[in-house]
Amino acid sequence: MRLSVHFMPAGVQAADLAGRPVIVVDLLRATSTIVAALANGARAVVPAVATDEAIRIAQNLERDGVLLAGERGGERISGFALGNSPGEMTPETVGGKIVVMSTTNGTPAIRAAEGGTPVLIGAATNFAATVARTRAVLGEDGDLAILCAGRERGFALEDAYAAGRFAQALIPVGARRRVALNDAAIAALELIKRYGDKWKRAVAASTAARELIAKGFKEDVVAVTECDRYDVVPVYADRQITLQASRA
Amino acid sequence: MRLSVHFMPAGVQAADLAGRPVIVVDLLRATSTIVAALANGARAVVPAVATDEAIRIAQNLERDGVLLAGERGGERISGFALGNSPGEMTPETVGGKIVVMSTTNGTPAIRAAEGGTPVLIGAATNFAATVARTRAVLGEDGDLAILCAGRERGFALEDAYAAGRFAQALIPVGARRRVALNDAAIAALELIKRYGDKWKRAVAASTAARELIAKGFKEDVVAVTECDRYDVVPVYADRQITLQASRA
Numbered sequence A, B: 001m002r003l004s005v006h007f008m009p010a011g012v013q014a015a016d017l018a019g020r021p022v023i024v025v026d027l028l029r030a031t032s033t034i035v036a037a038l039a040n041g042a043r044a045v046v047p048a049v050a051t052d053e054a055i056r057i058a059q060n061l062e063r064d065g066v067l068l069a070g071e072r073g074g075e076r077i078s079g080f081a082l083g084n085s086p087g088e089m090t091p092e093t094v095g096g097k098i099v100v101m102s103t104t105n106g107t108p109a110i111r112a113a114e115g116g117t118p119v120l121i122g123a124a125t126n127f128a129a130t131v132a133r134t135r136a137v138l139g140e141d142g143d144l145a146i147l148c149a150g151r152e153r154g155f156a157l158e159d160a161y162a163a164g165r166f167a168q169a170l171i172p173v174g175a176r177r178r179v180a181l182n183d184a185a186i187a188a189l190e191l192i193k194r195y196g197d198k199w200k201r202a203v204a205a206s207t208a209a210r211e212l213i214a215k216g217f218k219e220d221v222v223a224v225t226e227c228d229r230y231d232v233v234p235v236y237a238d239r240q241i242t243l244q245a246s247r248a
Helices: A030-039 A051-059 A106-112 A127-138 A157-170 A183-195 A199-204 A207-214 A218-223 B030-039 B051-059 B106-112 B127-138 B157-170 B183-195 B199-204 B207-214 B218-223
Strands: A002-006 A022-025 A044-048 A066-072 A098-102 A119-122 A143-148 A235-237 A240-242 B002-006 B022-025 B044-048 B066-072 B098-102 B119-122 B143-148 B235-237 B240-242
Touching: A002 A157, A002 A183, A022 A106, A022 A157, A030 A044, A030 A098, A030 A106, A030 A119, A030 A218, A030 A240, A044 A051, A044 A106, A051 A066, A051 A098, A106 A143, A119 A127, A127 A157, A143 A157, A157 A183, A157 A199, A157 A207, A157 B183, A183 A199, A183 B157, A183 B183, A199 A218, A207 A218, B002 B157, B002 B183, B022 B106, B022 B157, B030 B044, B030 B098, B030 B106, B030 B119, B030 B218, B030 B240, B044 B051, B044 B106, B051 B066, B051 B098, B106 B143, B119 B127, B127 B157, B143 B157, B157 B183, B157 B199, B157 B207, B183 B199, B199 B218, B207 B218
Parallel strands: A002 A143, A022 A119, A022 A143, A044 A098, A066 A098, B002 B143, B022 B119, B022 B143, B044 B098, B066 B098
Antiparallel strands: A044 A240, A119 A235, A235 A240, B044 B240, B119 B235, B235 B240
């Protein structure tokens, strides 16, 4: 088994991900928000990189069925219906809708994972389901990549911790020495020694959490640590994220 | 005190480094090789990004006084006098010479650090000297950055460990809670729990070490772990690295 963690999309080559299962992680907040949206009945989430790309995609969809969502600098993009908070993705708001979404780090990371087979959207809120699904697609001699969104092209502690948690759960017990880990996977696993299985502690220690709390998003920082709240695994394929292929 | 670690130059903005002391680390092998070159009598090392830039710089210097050095894929650049091995930088070879050097990750990282004041070249081989010099320039309320070269735009375990060692040595005893650490600094410090003060263990666990050993550079992998072999601190300023400003 090979297990590679990438702390940020910058520098990741298509060949690093092509043909293997990829888990994309952006705990604060994009993948947590996408999990909430689909668990609460959204038909699909379409990840866009730029704001104007999101608007263009939305214009090509039926007006009543689409919602624009996303943030820049943490705040809802001006004119968009939704920001990037898991709590906004209620059944009343997103049920039956397509959510076109653009965030600073998360949606570009998902797009960068395009070559993965499959590309799974991971968070603490769907941790066990994502682990189970990944195991099912990985096989004995599997080759797994975990792609962290990071922050503004830098290292994000909460994503690295999440990568470590996924890695730990997916390495068969007692088999670590037989798994080819890349350097980032070694460092990600090490973070578990600091924070144990405490999502809250790891998230609270991150710069992103501090910044979001300062901007009034404390609720989000709590919501993203609700481990296994949802039993869904969003899958990104053909430019949209859905539960269609999900059997979790 | 603020202490920021950057695991790779990609994504680092000029503002992240401008005006503050920066330690650049590329243990395998550029900063280790530069320390050896200057400790063994080279007049200066001039870091170039591209191969043809190195050749152009060399052509503008007096022919007898200049040596081209560098690697691509770990191997000496075709036609260059030297590769990127600390062991090549003997007094007989580099004494009195200007070494124009281009490596895959190290010399671009040094160039990316340009805005730092000062920019110090750090390695295990000049660890104590670099710590002492950094302390001298940092001051009480200092703001320090440690820039890892990383590998091919990705995370490098040996550089992250080195960053953790520098961070640990520079945080006043008992004062960690009063130091503003960025996310990468927290993760770098965590690696010390795994490898302790054993440079050899941390370096041996890295992908770069395995690749270099496979290419026949085992001696280099050993040489870069010789802690405090040299009592010099190379400083990068005005496009060249020298010991001129060094008082260590």
